[in-house]
Amino acid sequence: MAERKGVQGCGIEGCIKALVIVDRARISSVARALRNIPASAIDVIELNDPQYVAVKKLVYVHGDRAVAFAVANALVSYRLSLPGERYWLEFAEWASRIQTPSTGKDLVDAMKLFLAESRGNRMVTVQKARRLERASRILESILQEPGRYRDLSVLVRELADALGARPEEKTIVFAAKMAYYAYRALGIDVVGKDDIPIPLDRRMALLTSASGIIGAPPDKVFTRYRLDAVRAWHEVSRESGIPALHLDAVVWLPAHGIERHLRRGLEYARDEFARKLVGYSKGIVDWSTARQIASQVIYRDPYA
Known part of the structure; x- marks a missing residue:
C-alpha cells in the first residue's frame, strides 16, 4: 500500500507539492526479488566493481594509507563528467603515480592538483577543494591511524561533523563504502557497515523512481x-537481508546506462540490467533470477 507523507502546517498548494508516495508494496516486491541473490554472488559482484578494482590498485601502491585516498576522492x-566506474579508474591511475602523503595538507594539495587536470571531475572544483580543506583534519587522522576507521560509523560521524552535513549525505556514506573497499583490499574486516545507508546519486534516484518505491520522477527523488x-x-535492505553497503553495488552497477537503455524501451532496459547482473556475478546469478530482479528494480x- 502506498503511504503519503506531507508537511504539517502548510497551505493546500504547499502540501500538494510536498506530498510523496512511499509504496510499501513495491518495497516488499523489490526486496523479495533481491533475496534470491546468494551471498557468494554479492561477494563476486563487489570484487568485479571497477571502483573496487581502482581502490585495490591504490592499496597496492600506498598500503593502508589508501583508505585516506579513497575517502578524499569519495568526498568530491x-x-x-564521466560515469563513476570510469572516473575511479582515472583517479587510481593518477594516484598510483604520486608519492604517498604523510599529512592531511599533503593529501588535500595533491587532490587539488588532480582536480585541476581530471577529465572526469571538472565541475565546481573550487567548491570541492574547499570541501577537502574542511575535511583535512579527518584525512590526516586516517593517514595516521587508518585502523581506527575500520569502524565505519566513526568515519561517517567524524566526516559529518567536519563538513557540517547530515550523516546520510551521499558523499559521506559513499566515503564509508569506498573505505570499506580499501579495507577489504587490505584484508581487514570492518564493523558498523550494516548501519551505513545507500549513497543516493542520480543513478540511484532514477532506480528509486523506476522501481516504484517512491512515486516521484527521478529529479524530484534526487532533490x-x-x-x-x-x-x-533502508527498508529494502532490511527486508532483503542485504546490507545497504552491499546492496548499492548489486543494483547500481547493472544500472549503468539505464537512462539510455530506457529510450529503447522498458524490456530492453530490463534485459541490459539482467545481462550486467549475470556478468558482474560471473554467472552465480542466473539469467532467470537476474531478469526477475530487473523486472522489479525497473518496474516502470x-x-x-
Whole structure:
C-alpha cells in the first residue's frame, strides 16, 4: 500500500507539492526479488566493481594509507563528467603515480592538483577543494591511524561533523563504502557497515523512481525526496537481508546506462540490467533470477 507523507502546517498548494508516495508494496516486491541473490554472488559482484578494482590498485601502491585516498576522492565524487566506474579508474591511475602523503595538507594539495587536470571531475572544483580543506583534519587522522576507521560509523560521524552535513549525505556514506573497499583490499574486516545507508546519486534516484518505491520522477527523488528514498532503500535492505553497503553495488552497477537503455524501451532496459547482473556475478546469478530482479528494480518507465 502506498503511504503519503506531507508537511504539517502548510497551505493546500504547499502540501500538494510536498506530498510523496512511499509504496510499501513495491518495497516488499523489490526486496523479495533481491533475496534470491546468494551471498557468494554479492561477494563476486563487489570484487568485479571497477571502483573496487581502482581502490585495490591504490592499496597496492600506498598500503593502508589508501583508505585516506579513497575517502578524499569519495568526498568530491559528485557532478562528474564521466560515469563513476570510469572516473575511479582515472583517479587510481593518477594516484598510483604520486608519492604517498604523510599529512592531511599533503593529501588535500595533491587532490587539488588532480582536480585541476581530471577529465572526469571538472565541475565546481573550487567548491570541492574547499570541501577537502574542511575535511583535512579527518584525512590526516586516517593517514595516521587508518585502523581506527575500520569502524565505519566513526568515519561517517567524524566526516559529518567536519563538513557540517547530515550523516546520510551521499558523499559521506559513499566515503564509508569506498573505505570499506580499501579495507577489504587490505584484508581487514570492518564493523558498523550494516548501519551505513545507500549513497543516493542520480543513478540511484532514477532506480528509486523506476522501481516504484517512491512515486516521484527521478529529479524530484534526487532533490526534494532524497531522505525518503534513502529510508525506502533502508527498508529494502532490511527486508532483503542485504546490507545497504552491499546492496548499492548489486543494483547500481547493472544500472549503468539505464537512462539510455530506457529510450529503447522498458524490456530492453530490463534485459541490459539482467545481462550486467549475470556478468558482474560471473554467472552465480542466473539469467532467470537476474531478469526477475530487473523486472522489479525497473518496474516502470520513470519518464513515462
